Amino acid sequence: MRKWQLLIAAVFLLAxxxxxxxxxxxxxxxxxxxxxxxxALGLAWxxxxxxAGQLSxxxxxxxxxxxxxxxxxxxxxxxxxxxxxxxxxLAMICAAMIGxxxxxxxxPYFALCTxxxxxxxxxxxxxxxxxxxxxxxVQVPLLFAHSPVRSFYWSVVLLTxxxxxxxxxxxxxxxxxxxxxxxEDQDTALSVGxxxxxxxxxxxxxxxxxxGLGGALYASxxxxxxxxxxxxxxxxxxxxxxxxxxxxxxxxxPLVGSVLLESAAEIFKNVFKEANLLIYGVLIIVVVLFMxxxxxxTFTRKLAxxxxxxxxxxxxxVPATIEAESERAALNE
Amino acid sequence: xxxxxxxxxxGIINGLLTGALYALIGMGMALIFGVMRIVNFAHGAFLMxxxxxxxxxxxxxxxxxxxxxxxxGILLFFVGYATYMGLLRPIRGQVDxxxxxxxxxxALILTDGAQxxxxxxxxxxxxxxxxxxxxxxxxxxxxxxxxVSFAIAMALAGALYWVVTHTMFGRAARAIAQNPxxxxxxxxxxxxxxxxxxxxxxxxxxxxxxxxxxxxxxxPEVGNQFKLKSFVMVVLGGMGSIQGAAIAGLVLGVxxxxxxxxxxxxxxxxxxxxxxxxxxxxxxxxIFGSQRA
Numbered sequence: 271m272r273k274w275q276l277l278i279a280a281v282f283l284l285a286x287x288x289x290x291x292x293x294x295x296x297x298x299x300x301x302x303x304x305x306x307x308x309x310a311l312g313l314a315w316x317x318x319x320x321x322a323g324q325l326s327x328x329x330x331x332x333x334x335x336x337x338x339x340x341x342x343x344x345x346x347x348x349x350x351x352x353x354x355x356x357x358x359x360l361a362m363i364c365a366a367m368i369g370x371x372x373x374x375x376x377x378p379y380f381a382l383c384t385x386x387x388x389x390x391x392x393x394x395x396x397x398x399x400x401x402x403x404x405x406x407x408v409q410v411p412l413l414f415a416h417s418p419v420r421s422f423y424w425s426v427v428l429l430t431x432x433x434x435x436x437x438x439x440x441x442x443x444x445x446x447x448x449x450x451x452x453x454e455d456q457d458t459a460l461s462v463g464x465x466x467x468x469x470x471x472x473x474x475x476x477x478x479x480x481x482g483l484g485g486a487l488y489a490s491x492x493x494x495x496x497x498x499x500x501x502x503x504x505x506x507x508x509x510x511x512x513x514x515x516x517x518x519x520x521x522x523x524p525l526v527g528s529v530l531l532e533s534a535a536e537i538f539k540n541v542f543k544e545a546n547l548l549i550y551g552v553l554i555i556v557v558v559l560f561m562x563x564x565x566x567x568t569f570t571r572k573l574a575x576x577x578x579x580x581x582x583x584x585x586x587x588v589p590a591t592i593e594a595e596s597e598r599a600a601l602n603e
Numbered sequence: 604x605x606x607x608x609x610x611x612x613x614g615i616i617n618g619l620l621t622g623a624l625y626a627l628i629g630m631g632m633a634l635i636f637g638v639m640r641i642v643n644f645a646h647g648a649f650l651m652x653x654x655x656x657x658x659x660x661x662x663x664x665x666x667x668x669x670x671x672x673x674x675x676g677i678l679l680f681f682v683g684y685a686t687y688m689g690l691l692r693p694i695r696g697q698v699d700x701x702x703x704x705x706x707x708x709x710a711l712i713l714t715d716g717a718q719x720x721x722x723x724x725x726x727x728x729x730x731x732x733x734x735x736x737x738x739x740x741x742x743x744x745x746x747x748x749x750x751v752s753f754a755i756a757m758a759l760a761g762a763l764y765w766v767v768t769h770t771m772f773g774r775a776a777r778a779i780a781q782n783p784x785x786x787x788x789x790x791x792x793x794x795x796x797x798x799x800x801x802x803x804x805x806x807x808x809x810x811x812x813x814x815x816x817x818x819x820x821x822x823p824e825v826g827n828q829f830k831l832k833s834f835v836m837v838v839l840g841g842m843g844s845i846q847g848a849a850i851a852g853l854v855l856g857v858x859x860x861x862x863x864x865x866x867x868x869x870x871x872x873x874x875x876x877x878x879x880x881x882x883x884x885x886x887x888x889x890i891f892g893s894q895r896a
Contacts (some may be wrong), residue, residue, distance in 0.1 A: 325700050377699065382834050383883050386876040387830065393873035503831075509708055514700055531782045545719055552710030555690065558705045564696045576808045 312524030313433035314480035323453025328384030334501035337489035361482025494534025517564030622856020629836030631807030633848035647826025653812030683805025841889025
């Protein structure tokens with residue numbers, strides 16, 4: 271099942287690389303850019319929100335820091351690609367700081383804390399016009415001089431492929447199992463020697479790096495950024511929505527989520543005009559009500575019903591004593 | 604004469620007047636959080652609904668929002684009750700991610716719906732009371748509508764506190780907040796209590812919206828900032844503690860007012876969040892809470 275998913279995703283991404291050769295308009299490519307950008311961001315979010323089960327609603331922080339990093343470092347005279355790298359490093363430093371405070375909290379407290387950090391960054395970016403340009407905005411250098419729209423599209427597809435490959439590797443690594451153990455029961459994970467704090471922080475650092483890179487690509491594509499564009503809560507929630515509706519903690523869930531939701535959002539914009547967000551909200555509610563494990567999660571569960579059943583022992587073992595029975599009942603709890 | 608005294612005093616008074624409304628919003632959120640353990644992202648949208656409902660009635664009848672606010676409360680109670688019964692109850696027991704996501708979807712629907720019906724324009728209403736100022740001494744002045752809304756909000760906050768501490772519903776709600784597994788074993792109908800709590804919490808948001816209408820601009824996204832502030836209050840007060848949220852609301856109002864006075868209005872929300880992060884990292888149970896995060 272997992273192999274098939276990975277294969278389909280790989281073929282899909284490979285096919286996506288050839289899409290620009292079919293003479294699409296720049297507008298269509300920009301929409302596809304957004305689809306794959308959010309796929310990459312969703313995959314990055316999935317490391318923290320999916321595998322480690324930490325509902326981050328502040329990923330706009332890393333996205334915005336990546337974007338502003340590119341803009342501000344290149345304003346200092348650093349070459350654009352070096353500025354991208356510095357922006358990513360800065361996003362990781364932010365992640366280390368945010369993580370060290372927020373990972374001590376659990377559940378809704380964690381989610382709210384990540385929102386708070388992202389909002390503080392947005393407000394600081396808005397209120398320090400001398401540094402960030404404030405609401406007037408700041409110019410971002412173009413990373414690809416030659417056929418920019420295509421190049422941005424390709425780079426974001428490659429970023430998605432990288433995030434997918436990394437997720438696939440992490441999912442089957444010791445680190446990935448640690449993360450999933452933390453998600454299922456942090457106290458038990460701690461008791462068997464998983465260093466939960468360090469594992470969560472590493473997951474966040476990796477996630478922030480990819481998100482920051484995505485932010486830099488996005489900023490450079492638009493050439494000009496303002497705080498409300500790259501740091502708002504809407505970016506954070508959109509990343510989380512894409513990943514969760516696709517299937518948090520599944521390998522290709524965020525990719526599926528992004529392809530479906532971002533294209534749906536685009537179609538809704540054209541068909542329903544002003545009511546597009548309303549329909550989008552209805553779509554979210556419908557998916558939550560009918561596919562509570564996300565699209566991929568629910569489908570794999572349904573499909574698993576039709577897997578070949580493993581051989582079962584002829585008769586169920588009879589418990590020898592009453593103690594054994596109660597022990598078994600306790601285990602089944 | 605002594606400006607170093609009167610200017611901050613005026614700031615504190617203004618802060619308390621705003622803070623009373625925050626307190627009501629925060630108490631609604633805290634009630635919902637305590638009983639359901641979910642963060643309601645539609646809280647701001649409910650407030651916005653209360654504001655628009657009051658606006659419509661005001662435009663039709665001309666009755667001051669200070670008499671109309673019960674209508675917004677009743678409307679939002681049923682909206683909240685129906686939301687719980689129709690949307691939240693079916694996914695009870697799912698991961699709380701999904702519940703949060705659902706409330707986000709609901710907020711999108713309500714906000715965009717308001718935009719479709721009323722347009723994205725800013726609205727404001729004008730009542731005679733707005734031009735009245737009450738002077739205390741020569742230095743301090745209080746805008747009359749703020750004083751009225753302060754009185755109403757504080758009375759309602761007191762009433763809500765009484766309901767939670769002295770009625771069977773309140774006792775059941777606190778029992779669920781303390782232990783959601785043991786409460787049904789004690790014969791508490793968790794579904795009904797949660798539905799009513801969600802309704803009351805939403806009604807508090809709606810009433811706050813009605814009280815805000817005369818002194819604030821009205822537009823479809825108006826709820827967003829109050830939603831963020833209610834998160835801050837609920838955490839500051841200790842999650843699920845409604846008296847904590849009320850005090851946190853007053854504190855937040857004063858802090859914001861003093862921030863705007865000395866640093867400028869644009870930093871007020873940032874200071875809210877910094878306060879929030881500080882409290883979460885130093886005392887995660889909240890200033891007034893006893894529960895561990």
